[in-house]
Amino acid sequence: MSNGVMTCLPPNDGHPGIEIAWAADCREAFDQGVKLAQTWLDNARSGWLWAVMIAERDLLPCAIERRAFEVGFLSRIHQRLCSHQGCGEKAKTYTTGEYFGHRKTLTLAGASCQG
Numbered sequence: 001m002s003n004g005v006m007t008c009l010p011p012n013d014g015h016p017g018i019e020i021a022w023a024a025d026c027r028e029a030f031d032q033g034v035k036l037a038q039t040w041l042d043n044a045r046s047g048w049l050w051a052v053m054i055a056e057r058d059l060l061p062c063a064i065e066r067r068a069f070e071v072g073f074l075s076r077i078h079q080r081l082c083s084h085q086g087c088g089e090k091a092k093t094y095t096t097g098e099y100f101g102h103r104k105t106l107t108l109a110g111a112s113c114q115g
Contacts, residue, residue: 004021004022005021005022005023005024005025005026005027006019006020006021006022007019007020007022007026007027007030007031007068007072008020009030009034009072009075009076009079011079012038012076012079012080012083013079013080013082013083014083015078015079015080015082015083018075020071022064022068023064024064026064026065026067026068027068028065029060029065029066029068029069029072030068030069030071030072031072032056032069032072033053033056033057033068033069033070033071033072033073033074033075033076034072034073034075034076036052036053036056036073037053037072037073037074037075037076037077038076040052041076041077041080049077053070053073053074056069057069057070057073
């Protein structure tokens with residue numbers, strides 16, 4: 001992604017955080033996703049995970065904000081899942097769509113933020 005507006009997912013549940021660069025300022029949408037996922041995790045997982053995410057995501061006005069919301073939401077869920085498996089991840093570059101013929105590179109750098 002080009003311009004590099006950074007969002008930060010702080011470490012949580014013993015799992016490291018990440019910083020993600022977006023082409024536009026998506027911090028608010030990203031943070032909303034993280035907060036909603038944490039609320040779902042803290043409230044005895046009320047409702048279907050996918051339904052909770054989709055209902056809130058679809059309220060956002062543009063595609064990049066919806067994507068940031070999804071990434072924030074799923075990243076917090078990922079942290080919780082990995083905390084129980086003891087996996088720790090360092091900075092990596094992922095190629096999305098690798099198995100479906102369309103490729104897009106996404107770089108996730110180790111977080112420098114504290115949480």
